[in-house]
Every structure is written in C-alpha cells, then in structure tokens.
Amino acid sequence: MVSNQSFSVTALMEKEDFHIEPISRRIKVYELPDEISESYMKGLHAVAEEMDCDKIIVYVQTGSDAETTVKDFSFQQEAEIKGFFNGKDATIYASFLDQSRNLPDPENVISDVKAMNVAECKKRKLQEGYSMIWGTEEHAEEMAAFYASVFDQYPTPIHDPEYIVQMMRDDVYFSLIYHEGELVSACSADLFTDFNAAEFTDCATLSSQRGKGLLSIQYPMLEKKMRELGVHTMFSYTRAISMGMNIVAAQQGFSYGGCMVQNSTIATGLEDMNIWYKAL
Structure with missing residues (x-):
C-alpha cells in the first residue's frame, strides 16, 4: 500500500x-x-x-x-x-x-574579487571579424561539439545536440559569437517562467579567444531579451575558482549572494559555485 x-x-x-x-x-x-x-x-x-x-x-x-x-x-x-x-x-x-561533500573549497576567489571593487564595465563592441547571433535549433550540432571541446565535464548533457534543442524549446535563449566562421563563444539565459527569473549560464569561450571580453559582450543582449520578457531577476552560478567568470558577473552589475558548496560537476569534478544576482 x-x-x-x-x-x-x-x-x-x-x-x-x-x-x-x-x-x-x-x-x-x-x-x-x-x-x-x-x-x-x-x-x-x-x-x-x-x-x-x-x-x-x-x-x-x-x-x-x-x-x-x-x-x-x-x-x-x-x-x-x-x-x-x-x-x-x-x-x-x-x-x-x-x-x-560539505567541505568548502579554500581556493574560492570571491575574497579577491571583492577586494578589487570591480566597477561596472561600459558596453563593449565586437572587434572586426567577429559576429554575434541568436542560437537556433539549426546550430545544435555545432554547439554540442563546441561545448564538448571546452568542457570535459558539465552539470547537464550539453554535449548532446538533442538536449540543446530541447533546452531551446524550454525557454532557454542562447547567444553565439563567431570569429571568421568559427563558433568561439556562447552563453544562455534560462527562463524560469513561473518566477519571472532567468539564469545566466552555459558560458564558454575557446581558450584561444579568452581575455577579449566576449561574454561581457553577450550578456547585455541576453539581459535586453529578458527585460522584454518581463523578467525581474537575473542570477548566475559561477565557478568559485574562476577569477574571470566572477569578475564578469561583478562587471555586469551582479551582487554576490553566497557560495554553494561542492555543487556542480564541471571541469575538474564537483566544484563550489558562487551565486550572483541582479535586479532588472
């Protein structure tokens, strides 16, 4: 019974x-x-x-x-x-x-990021030879291969093109940046329709293209779309050991919300994730 x-x-x-x-x-x-x-x-x-x-x-x-x-x-x-x-x-x-599992990583960079007093960055423009578009189902195969080349491990099966297609059908919006015809950077906004919130996530850039602010160029496009859809809050889980991603969050006007201990399987295995949020 x-x-x-x-x-x-x-x-x-x-x-x-x-x-x-x-x-x-x-x-x-x-x-x-x-x-x-x-x-x-x-x-x-x-x-x-x-x-x-x-x-x-x-x-x-x-x-x-x-x-x-x-x-x-x-x-x-x-x-x-x-x-x-x-x-x-x-x-x-x-x-x-x-x-x-309840053991925080001492390598969390958040103290260093806070000490920097990172200022919000001005809107950047793509350099010559780069283009930015919205991802569509037709890009799924290419996107899956791209994510597989960046991440050995990831919290979701994003290496699977069918999974990416399903994400798009479930209110996930992807931005893509190409350089001379090659996909070099991507990220997404995952819309939580019941709560009018959205997660800034699935951020990846080829190692050869890092340091050029490509994610900082994509985020404003995603934020603009979320505003149009009536989203109240954007939030993001960033790898606690990633100086670059935590700085990007701070530069885009996000506030630090705390650390999720051994939260997500990504890159090196289970990692701590810092929470950032922003009112729109």
Whole structure:
C-alpha cells in the first residue's frame, strides 16, 4: 500500500520545479509544498538516496514559514537570490546526505574579487571579424561539439545536440559569437517562467579567444531579451575558482549572494559555485 506521503513525494517529482540532476548528484526543489511534514522530509531524503544524490537544495521565500521549517530540519543556508520569486527574495538551503561533500573549497576567489571593487564595465563592441547571433535549433550540432571541446565535464548533457534543442524549446535563449566562421563563444539565459527569473549560464569561450571580453559582450543582449520578457531577476552560478567568470558577473552589475558548496560537476569534478544576482 502506498502512503499518502509517498504519493505526495512522487507527485512532487513530476513537477517542473523539482529537478533530479544525477551528473552533479543533487536534487533541486524550487517550490516546496505549503505544508512540510517530517514524513515529507524523510521521503525527500529517501528519493535522494534512491537516485544516488547526496545533496538536496531547496529555494524558499525569505522570511516565510517554509524557511523556518527547513531550518528546523537542519538544512543550512548557502546563498540568496534577491527577487527570485516574482520580485520576492529567495534563500537557498542545502542538506548534505554525505558530510564529506560539505567541505568548502579554500581556493574560492570571491575574497579577491571583492577586494578589487570591480566597477561596472561600459558596453563593449565586437572587434572586426567577429559576429554575434541568436542560437537556433539549426546550430545544435555545432554547439554540442563546441561545448564538448571546452568542457570535459558539465552539470547537464550539453554535449548532446538533442538536449540543446530541447533546452531551446524550454525557454532557454542562447547567444553565439563567431570569429571568421568559427563558433568561439556562447552563453544562455534560462527562463524560469513561473518566477519571472532567468539564469545566466552555459558560458564558454575557446581558450584561444579568452581575455577579449566576449561574454561581457553577450550578456547585455541576453539581459535586453529578458527585460522584454518581463523578467525581474537575473542570477548566475559561477565557478568559485574562476577569477574571470566572477569578475564578469561583478562587471555586469551582479551582487554576490553566497557560495554553494561542492555543487556542480564541471571541469575538474564537483566544484563550489558562487551565486550572483541582479535586479532588472
């Protein structure tokens, strides 16, 4: 016999705001049910164990009853995104099923970035020989090969062209930069339609093209599109050990929101990710 609580967890898994992400061994819940019981939390942890996920991440509205409840269940605060929930602030909490994962990377560059007092950069222009376009489904094969050449590991199967096509159909907007016919840089805005928020993500540039500000050129185009779609807040997960990406976030007017410990499988393996956010 299936209990009511088991049914509720199963139903939750089918919701769009419940994400099981096996590559990074994590579960993300963007919206918890109105009533969060002990049996519900046990069920959530059971799902994580069954799916071989040892980190559960929940987004809750700051100051809400849900925030009090997740604290009572020993979730720890990792970050915040102001304005995430249709203009209302979100606090991000995590529960680690394996405490060996709850070890921050001492190589996080955020202290150095803060010490720089990075100023917002003026809008840059592409140099001669470069062009910027919106990615379409026709670019999926080329994009998949491009991402595979940049990342040995990535939190999503972005090396798969079919996955990229599905992303585009699910409100993910890609910008692409070409140099003399070669795709050299790309990034995206992943639209969270229920919350009027969008994630600045999937940022990649060929090593031979780095240092030219190509991501800083693409971001304003993505931001303009998100504004047109009524997005309240942009946010980004940046690799905590990447000086360049954290500086880009600061230069584009983002505010630092905290660090997600051993959060995403990318490049070297499980890495800490710094959260940045910006009100539009």
